[in-house]
């Protein structure tokens with residue numbers, strides 16, 4: 001819903017967006033969720049609204065905004081892995097680590113030359129414990145995360161309970177990891193929309209969300225569903 005920034009903490013959330021999401025959630029009887037790779041604390045910081053949220057690619061799930069998050073029992077990567085990643089970023093000014101509860105992201109957006117080395121290193125580390133961890137390609141970043149949870153498991157968990165149960169799910173995303181959430185929705189009879197194909201840019205998605213709140217909006221405001229397989 002927001003434009004890419006140089007760093008995760010530098011994204012700019014338009015001031016009207018949280019209110020739009022809150023009102024949309026109300027109009028949907030609460031059946032609106034943010035499903036993200038970011039930690040829940042980040043999501044709460046950037047979107048301080050009472051919505052169902054899933055963070056860290058499904059490793060933290062909070063279907064009820066007023067309840068504590070559900071966290072499956074997951075392993076932590078060995079401390080030595082982080083030390084090796086720290087050594088890599090020290091050789092590439094601009095690269096940095098984003099820690100997560102059960103893994104970490106090595107960002108190289110500001111040090112593009114580090115991408116290949118980061119991939120090789122994190123792939124080697126994950127190969128030491130392939131049943132516990134997996135390597136995730138992100139935008140100008142590589143992430144080590146625990147095997148098991150994903151945006152698909154998050155969506156399936158949300159859809160098992162009210163207010164989501166019995167509805168037709170729609171997942172809108174723009175990242176490699178969003179494909180898992182989109183696919184899960186399609187398998188449940190719903191839809192997965194790629195931001196670039198349906199809206200083009202985050203601003204167009206935000207406009208669409210805001211327009212959906214207008215009580216007299218006809219159904220034609222919805223993008224055509226045939227864009228998705």
Ligand SMILES: O=P(O)(O)OC[C@H]1O[C@H](O[C@H]2O[C@H](CO)[C@@H](O)[C@H](O)[C@H]2O)[C@H](O)[C@@H](O)[C@@H]1O
Nearest residue numbers: 004005006007008036037038109138139140141
């Ligand atoms: O699942 P999402 O909500 O789409 O989050 C995916 C990852 O987003 C963040 O990284 C990406 O966005 C940054 C800010 O625009 C950008 O600097 C970075 O290059 C991108 O990879 C976040 O840092 C990750 O933890 C999320 O997994």
